[in-house]
Amino acid sequence: MNRTSKYFLGLMAYLLGLACHIPALGQSKAGDLPIADVHFHFMLFMKPDELLERMKKNNISWVVSSGAIGSPAVGNPWVRDWEVKKYIGNRFVPAVGGSETYQAERSEGIKFYTDVQNARRDAVITRMNDLLKDGHRAIVETFPNAESTSADPMRRRRLPTNAPFFKEAMQLAIRYDMPLPMHMQWHPDSMHELEALLTEFPQGRVVWSHCGNTTSAKEVRPLLERFSNVYCDLGFRGMPQLAHDRLRDQGRTIYWPESTFKKADLLPDWRQLIEDFPNRFMLSIDDVQSWEEYDAVVAANRTGVLDKLSSSTAEKVAYKNAIK
Numbered sequence: 001m002n003r004t005s006k007y008f009l010g011l012m013a014y015l016l017g018l019a020c021h022i023p024a025l026g027q028s029k030a031g032d033l034p035i036a037d038v039h040f041h042f043m044l045f046m047k048p049d050e051l052l053e054r055m056k057k058n059n060i061s062w063v064v065s066s067g068a069i070g071s072p073a074v075g076n077p078w079v080r081d082w083e084v085k086k087y088i089g090n091r092f093v094p095a096v097g098g099s100e101t102y103q104a105e106r107s108e109g110i111k112f113y114t115d116v117q118n119a120r121r122d123a124v125i126t127r128m129n130d131l132l133k134d135g136h137r138a139i140v141e142t143f144p145n146a147e148s149t150s151a152d153p154m155r156r157r158r159l160p161t162n163a164p165f166f167k168e169a170m171q172l173a174i175r176y177d178m179p180l181p182m183h184m185q186w187h188p189d190s191m192h193e194l195e196a197l198l199t200e201f202p203q204g205r206v207v208w209s210h211c212g213n214t215t216s217a218k219e220v221r222p223l224l225e226r227f228s229n230v231y232c233d234l235g236f237r238g239m240p241q242l243a244h245d246r247l248r249d250q251g252r253t254i255y256w257p258e259s260t261f262k263k264a265d266l267l268p269d270w271r272q273l274i275e276d277f278p279n280r281f282m283l284s285i286d287d288v289q290s291w292e293e294y295d296a297v298v299a300a301n302r303t304g305v306l307d308k309l310s311s312s313t314a315e316k317v318a319y320k321n322a323i324k
Contacts, residue, residue, distance in 0.1 A: 235284030
């Protein structure tokens with residue numbers, strides 16, 4: 001064997017030995033933790049049995065709907081959520097108010113939310129109340145501010161976060177002891193209005209969808225310090241979901257899974273924020289465009305978030321906070 005061949009074989013042996021110490025993509029020390037997905041949209045391509053299969057595969061123990069996606073071809077959102085509930089059972093929690101609020105905004109516009117008196121809003125709130133009174137356990141994701149963070153053009157608008165509809169929805173949440181999910185991207189006016197809502201209803205709880213969508217950890221921290229009744233879901237703040245959005249607003253990406261060229265990680269200031277407020281953060285899958293993307297989002301949550309936290313905080317963020 002000549003000198004060149006010996007060098008080549010030695011180099012290959014070194015690289016193979018090094019590879020043995022590199023974790024496989026998606027491998028996670030937090031891989032055994034059950035996950036509660038607190039913000040999920042049942043998409044048009046999905047079927048209930050497929051969701052259950054994916055939940056088992058990824059150790060997703062509970063799913064809270066934020067409103068199914070419906071269409072004339074597959075049925076309205078409420079019917080679709082209930083098909084999932086009937087198939088999966090208590091591990092899936094359908095949300096109330098999704099189709100009612102959506103159709104009301106389509107027909108009435110923003111006055112549905114902002115009018116001091118509105119007959120259509122009265123009917124929607126009554127319907128939501130009746131469903132919650134019957135034992136349903138979640139209110140749909142509401143949208144005070146989705147100016148640049150909604151796939152639906154109708155919702156790309158900013159409403160007062162303390163508009164009459166959101167006050168009435170908060171009263172329902174308090175009455176039935178559940179949080180009110182709010183998709184409210186960061187804006188100075190929106191923040192002031194959210195603070196006003198939280199001050200008016202100190203016994204209420206808000207799950208801030210996507211933790212503000214476009215926020216920095218520095219912007220979130222004062223709100224968590226001032227209000228103990230604000231919780232964050234971390235959905236749609238990581239790759240691969242933000243693969244296209246990151247070119248528009250890189251601040252939205254705060255964690256990512258391992259890839260060929262990049263190790264899984266969580267931005268340091270966000271890691272510190274979550275560790276400082278370990279009882280206030282939860283995970284979510286939100287909406288995905290394929291089952292392959294679903295798997296990738298779970299991997300991002302495990303390797304890019306849970307793996308970067310202390311063991312006790314990871315357990316809380318994975319499922320304990322949601323159960324509480």
